[in-house]
Structure formats: structure tokens, C-alpha cells
Amino acid sequence: MAEGENKGLVLLDFWVSPFGQRCRIALAEKGVEYEYREENLRDKSPLLLKSNPVHKKIPVLIHDGKPVCESLIIVQYIDEAWPDRAPLLPADSYARAQARFWADLVDKKMYESGTKLWKLKGEAQEEAKKEFIEILKLLEGELGDKKYFGGDTFGLVDIALVPFTAWFYSYEACANLSAEKEAPKLVPWVKRCRERESVSKSLPDPLKVYEFVCFLKKLCSWHVNGHLCRPEYIVGGFRHGRLTSFVG
């Protein structure tokens, strides 16, 4: 391979993935140029399989040929590799610990709980709704009256959470759960985040997310008894227009 070919930044991603969107937001905040590559999750590229051999998942950020995997690890990497601008974590070590704790909580809870909302039905869905509302209220409590989760500066926790807001429409349509009604204090925060170009350019149209969810639901109805099916096996059939480059 020619020497120049490994230089630069490549993000292996999938358009609707909230985890991929975190990386896009972070790169945009830092004003860093990169090449976006859409992966077909049913037919993963050799580059993805080579870059993330352990999990074979997106997102993967490849920087000068070296892969970084897992979205929150990627976001922290981006912050540490470009320390001269737009810090994504606070300087104070206690505040950093709080940011990591809450980002990790979003990781542990939002995706799985949100997924249950559109996958399950009946009583199981009602239970899932209660669980999801609890998580929203926890986050609402932590945000309080602050501008962002970290205070005045947009940062790690905001980046971890905001992609899931593109799924709120789907949660309402599938589970009759209005995140805005259940956690009204998050509403101004969502609006504030969406006013940032890094966020508005990185998040998908909620209606497109809903179309995608409906597609997954149709495929999931082929699996019985409410067992959670794994979207990465089936999403290859639903493609979005490919972006070849993105400048934040």
C-alpha cells in the first residue's frame, strides 16, 4: 500500500446508529475533516472486520491506519488527540469522573431500554415504558437547570445522549411514550443541542428513523414470542444514501 493511503481519518459507520452519530458530533465539534464510510451490516467490509476483529461492529475511527473502537472510547480519543480546541471533557478531575459516570450510564441503559419500547408488546412493553421513564427522569434530574450536562460547555454526556433524541418520535409512535411529556426539562436541552451545527448535521431525520424502526419491526415479527432479535443481522437490506466526505 502506498505511504499516503493510510493517512487521515476514516469513520466506519451506519447512518442510523446513535453510536456512530456520537463520533460524527465529536469530530464536527473539533472541526476535523474525515471520510465517512457507510457499512452494510449484513455484508461487513474487510476493513471493518480487520479494524474491529473482536466485536466486528461500527463505529470504528481509523486514524492514520490505526483503529479506535467503541463510541465513547472514540469520543474520548478525539478529545485527547485534539486537545487544543473545543474540550469535550472538563479540566477538573472530579467533573471528568462525573461526566464519565453519566456517559457510561447512558451507554448501559438508553439503547437497550429504548429498543424494548419498539420491539415488545403488551405487558412487556408497559414494563419497558416504566423502565425508560425512570431513566429519563434520572437524566432530567442530573441536567437540572444547567445549559448542558457538564454545565456551560457541551460535552461528553450531551454527545452520549443526544443521538437517542432522534428516536423519541419512534418511541412515541410505537409505545405511546412521549419523552417530552415524561421529562419536560430535557426539552430545552434537546433544542439547545440541535442548534449546534455538529448535532444538526449528524442526527438523522426522526421520520427516517421511524421508517427504519418500522422496517425492523416487520423483520422482527418473523421472530416469535417477543425475543429480542439482533438488528445487525437484518439491517443490510435497508440502505441510506452514502455520504463520501463530511466536513464539520
Place this chain on the structure above:
Amino acid sequence: MDRSSSSLKFLGSWADSHTHRVRLALELKGLVFEYQEEDSVDPSPALLLHSPIYKKVPALLHDGRPVVESLVILQYIDETWTDNPIMPADPFERAIVRFWCHFADDKLGPAVGLVFSSVGEGQKAAVDQVHENLQLLERELREGAFKGRRFFGGDNIGLLDIVLGCGSYWLAVFEEVMEVKLVDPDTFPLFHAWLRDFEEQKEVKETIPPIDKLLEYARGIRQMMLSLSTDTTTTPTIGAPATGNTTSNNDAAVEEIGLLQESLVL
């Protein structure tokens, strides 16, 4: 940061590997701290106050301010007391450390726990999973990110050594209690050598409980678990109460076992 003027206290449980991670990091940094033992199934008011969301150990209190979740605590310790760093300085190397820490917590640990909590075919599958995970680490030591290193952190113990090491002693314990082979030195020579070197370190010896206490503890839980299971092919998941076959009278005991099992994972 001045070690003498700040007050450090940490809440932990003696058999909990995440507690050992924090203790080891504090010892490596030469920090003075007060320790409070917590009952893993009956949290104290202090623990509930300082870890209200997860209600679990470990919880570190620095001048009264709590930090919870062991990986968060370890990085907090490293960034607050910057002598003897346990994380590398380079951003890419830091990302690698964080990746393998997640691997330890999300893949290897639960696989090891499943060996302990399952029987028959389920246990055999769990052992295979542990071997697959160890192969990944062995490969990194042989030809990947950690090639040629004595420890994952290089010449000295680093954060990933702490995370993997504080919990790897369960491998030997489970090998004896369950009579399975988990870390064959011929199959995993580098991992085996690393573990041996890790366990020889002075601070590690002072942190990890004596093996006979760990054996007794593990045997006790295994016995309780087997006596509660009404179906020998049931493989309850770590941390979650078993469903289906257990009677309602056993639910509380099963929950207790789930909580105890959680403390055993890497």
C-alpha cells in the same frame, strides 16, 4: 495533590474484584485511605447515599465527594494523583487500554462468571467462551498491542493490569472448585506468565485476599446455587434472579446469589 491533607475513604466488599481494583490503585499511588467493609447484599446507609443509582461497591469518597464505578474511579485516582501514572499518555494507547477494560468487564468477566454458575453442557459452552476470550488477549500479548511487554502497562503495572488482574485469581479458584481447566499454561503461555508476574507484585499480594478464603467463599456460593436449582440444566445469568423453575420461596435466596455472583466477575 497533597496526600496528607485530603481525606480518602472507600467502601468495598472483601471478595469483590472491583473493590480490589480500587484498593490496588490506591496502594500503587501510595495513598492513605480509610476502608469500610460493606455487606454485599445489605448495603449500608452510607453506600446508599453515595451510590444511589447502582447501590454497589466500590464507592470512593474524596473529601466527602463520591465517585462510583470502578473504571471511573481508577481514572479519577490517576488524574488526581499524577505520580506513578497507571494510564499511558498517548491518546491511542489510552483508547486501547479502555477497549480491553471494557472487554474484561463485558466479555471475559461474564464468561468466567457463567462457568461458575452453570452446569453440564451450559458449563462446557461457558468454558469454551472463556478460552475464546483468553485467546484474544493471548494474541494481543503475542503479536498485537502488548507485544513484548511484561505487563499490559509495559514495565510496570498499569490500569489494564489492575482491571484484568483483580479478578483473574477467580480463574484459579474456579478451576479448583469446578474442576475445569481455564488457563492452561501451554495454550496461554503469555497470559499465564503475565498473571504469575502480576500476582508476585508486593501491592498485589497485599490487596488480594488469601486463596483459601476465596476458595471457601466460592464453594459456599456454588453449594447454595446447586441446592436451589431444581433443574440441573438451568444456567442462571449473573446478577439476575433465575426465572421459571425456582419456587417463590427461593426467589429471595436466588436474588442474593445473583448479587454475590456479580461480585465474582472480573
